[in-house]
Amino acid sequence: MNVSLLLILLLVGAFATYLAGDKLASKVALFFSLAVLGCSIVLLNHFNAGENISFINQWISQPNISFALQADGLSLAMLLLTTALTPLIIFSSFGNEYKNAKSFYALILFMAFAMAGTFLAADGLLYYIFWELSLIPIYFIALLWGNGDAEERKTAVVKFFIYTLAGSLFMLVAFIYLYQRAGSLLIDDLYKLDLTASEQLWIFLAFFLAYAIKIPIIPFHTWQAKVYQKAPTVGTMLLSGIMLKMGLYSVIRWQLPIAPLAAKQYMFVFIALGIAGVIYGSIVALRQKDLKKLLAYSSLAHVGLIAAGAYTLTLDGLRGAVLQMIAHGFVVVGLFFAAEIIFRRYDTRTISEMGGIRSQSPKFTSMFMILVLASVALPSTFNFVGEFTVLYSLSQINIWFAILGGTTIILGAYYMLKMFQHVMLGETNKKIFADVTLNEGLTMVIIVAVLFFFGMYPKPIIDLITPSLENILTQINRN
Incomplete structure (x- = not known):
């Protein structure tokens, strides 16, 4: 073809x-x-x-x-x-x-x-x-x-x-x-x-x-x-x-x-920039009152970790970065879509104006919870495979990189679960939250299914990308 x-x-x-x-x-x-x-x-x-x-x-x-x-x-x-x-x-x-x-x-x-x-x-x-x-x-x-x-x-x-x-x-x-x-x-x-x-x-x-x-x-x-x-x-x-x-x-x-020589010489600088994005994005996300801005800074933290993994110049780092790229793509689309579903019913993106969705739409709440847990790299989800591999590659370079990079999981769990508590639990909003439509539910189910399937069985993607990454690594190490 x-x-x-x-x-x-x-x-x-x-x-x-x-x-x-x-x-x-x-x-x-x-x-x-x-x-x-x-x-x-x-x-x-x-x-x-x-x-x-x-x-x-x-x-x-x-x-x-x-x-x-x-x-x-x-x-x-x-x-x-x-x-x-x-x-x-x-x-x-x-x-x-x-x-x-x-x-x-x-x-x-x-x-x-x-x-x-x-x-x-x-x-x-x-x-x-x-x-x-x-x-x-x-x-x-x-x-x-x-x-x-x-x-x-x-x-x-x-x-x-x-x-x-x-x-x-x-x-x-x-x-x-x-x-x-x-x-x-x-x-x-x-x-x-x-x-x-x-x-x-x-x-x-x-x-x-x-x-x-x-x-x-x-x-x-x-x-x-x-x-x-x-x-x-x-x-x-x-x-x-x-x-x-x-x-x-x-x-x-x-x-x-x-430019492999420059990549090797300044590896620590660019890994540090990536990890700085992890910490900065996570801290700023904690202070956000707008749901889309919170998810935006959460994304900044995750891509900082991906970039840090790529700059390790190791097979595990490159492979973990690619796996996390794909996982992040599905998770972040799912989270922004969940924010859109809420906006369609409440006409607001302000977290403090939401609440009580769980009692009105348990199906949506369950799917949103899965996306939140996937975002913080819960084991058995696709994100866990990518983040764990990236953190392992960082530990091979310097254990402190892995420890600092791991803050994306700790801080991410805090601000994402805190957001979930305010948005889904608590007192019911004055507006009625209608249950998800067939279109909305099907979109969410597909995303959740992908995250669980490749979280449990990432081998097809690993087998697909590894030979290419090995070739690129050979090119990087030619000097």
């Missing part, structure tokens, strides 16, 4: 959704997103059968740029995350009404197209184009369909756009320099470059600025909480569930193998 067909299908789906009109847009978008998920599974079967999943064609002769797509186990894992979460996110939105729905759902599919392209691109310029394309739809989704004061929303979204774009320009400069050295931007050619320690440091830092903003890593996180709060829940799910994984994936795929 030609891997480019998957991207074409997403692009065609975006246009078809727009042309379908407002009434049919959501259903057409869901159909195409499910079709793309099916294509991803077919690609996975071809890969498991030993086929080479790639598409390379000369795109621009001067400079020498190729339209190169390539899928190994790591790329396929992130592609499956993208194509599995996209229909879930679309389906979860069926309980809302959107003005100009055809544009809204078309932008979601276009964003999925750009993110999938980022995970598959094997040429630096093509990768950069997909990377930047993903920024356009989320800008409009957050700006036009966001919530709260229009001026505050505009300020937050414009800051996010300019901040992210500016960081990416440093990455573009790095690619231009690498092209001057290699005469090509194919990833295999960039891996073969013999760069000096000084060159690697500047390349590493240029990539780091782009990735640290996107992930985000402290102190480049200032855009995150406000945008998560002001964006519509669908936009927040796309940002937290998939888009930030682009930065984490890129650290492993592009930054570490191309």
